[in-house]
Amino acid sequence: MASVLIMPWAPAHGEVAESSPTHFVTRATVTVKAVPKAAWLALTDPAGWWDDEHTWSGSAANLSLVPQGGGCFCERIPEKDGAADVGLAGSAQHMTVVMAEPMKVLRMRGALGPLQSEPVDGVLSITLQPANGGGTKLVWEYAVGGHLRYPVATISKAVDGVMSQQLDRLADKLGRQAPYENSPADNENPHAAGLALTQPTGVVKQRRRCKARVLPLSPRPTACEALTLRQNRTKRPPHSTTADSPAGDCDSARHPGFLP
Secondary structure (H helix, E strand, O other): OOOOOOOOOOOOEEEEEEEEOOEEEEEEEEEEOOOHHHHHHHHOOHHHOOOHHHOOOOOHHHEEEOOOOOOEEEEEEOOOOOOOOOOOOEEEEEEEEEEEEOOOEEEEEOOOHHHHHOOEEEEEEEEEEEOHHHOEEEEEEEEEEEOOOOOHHHHHHHHHHHHHHHHHHHHHHHOEOOHHHOOHHHHOOHHHHHHHHHOOHHHHHHHHHHHHHOOOOOOOOOHHHHHHHHHHHOOOOOOOOOOOOOOOOOHHHOOOOOOO
16 A cells, blocks of 8 residues: 655755756755744855765765855865775865855855866855745755756756755755745745845946936937037037038938937
8 A cells, every 4th residue: 555755844946947058057945944044054054964975075074164255165085094004185175155145145156066077167046035934035046057068958957956955954954934934925036036135235226227327229320410410519500511511401301319
């Protein structure tokens, strides 16, 4: 008789959000009961939740992460002593931190796992957003681009599975919220939410001002229209003639797209 396993929690929702022959993006989300500060502290200590099977050394205890610009998400590979000699320790750099804003966003660059041997680069953006009930919504997006020797359809699904698995393990550590406890913002685009968290307010306002100033382009002026424009700028009467300007009235030929 077949048995049915009923999970009392909601697993991380992961997907391959987009892909092409030269890139793919995976995205996973989950909401946990921990407040943003507790979630941040756990996130930046991968030794406490990363899967041993997805390490080079075989133990997540060898992982470390320095949450500051230029910091390393690294792994120590312990030495293995032989019967007749002393072993040598090694290490691996998984990613480099490019942005760390506590309780809001952690962004790192690097090619994880088998992608490390490929001529590609990846950007992992993890955003934290307050959720209802004092919890935290985590959005985990990994964008990879470059020349891939793996079939994109295959490697993207494999990477998505591993990313969702790691987020699940972090959520297990922090405690999950039931699906109905999620924030009303859960249906928003996670990428857009992440941008909102990381864009400086002044930059957003400046972009809005610049966008409002964009005017449609006018066609190239005729020689007569250009002459009229020059005359207006130098406050010369539009009907005046000189040795270097053609006689005649150009006013009637002005293009409506040009302003004096």
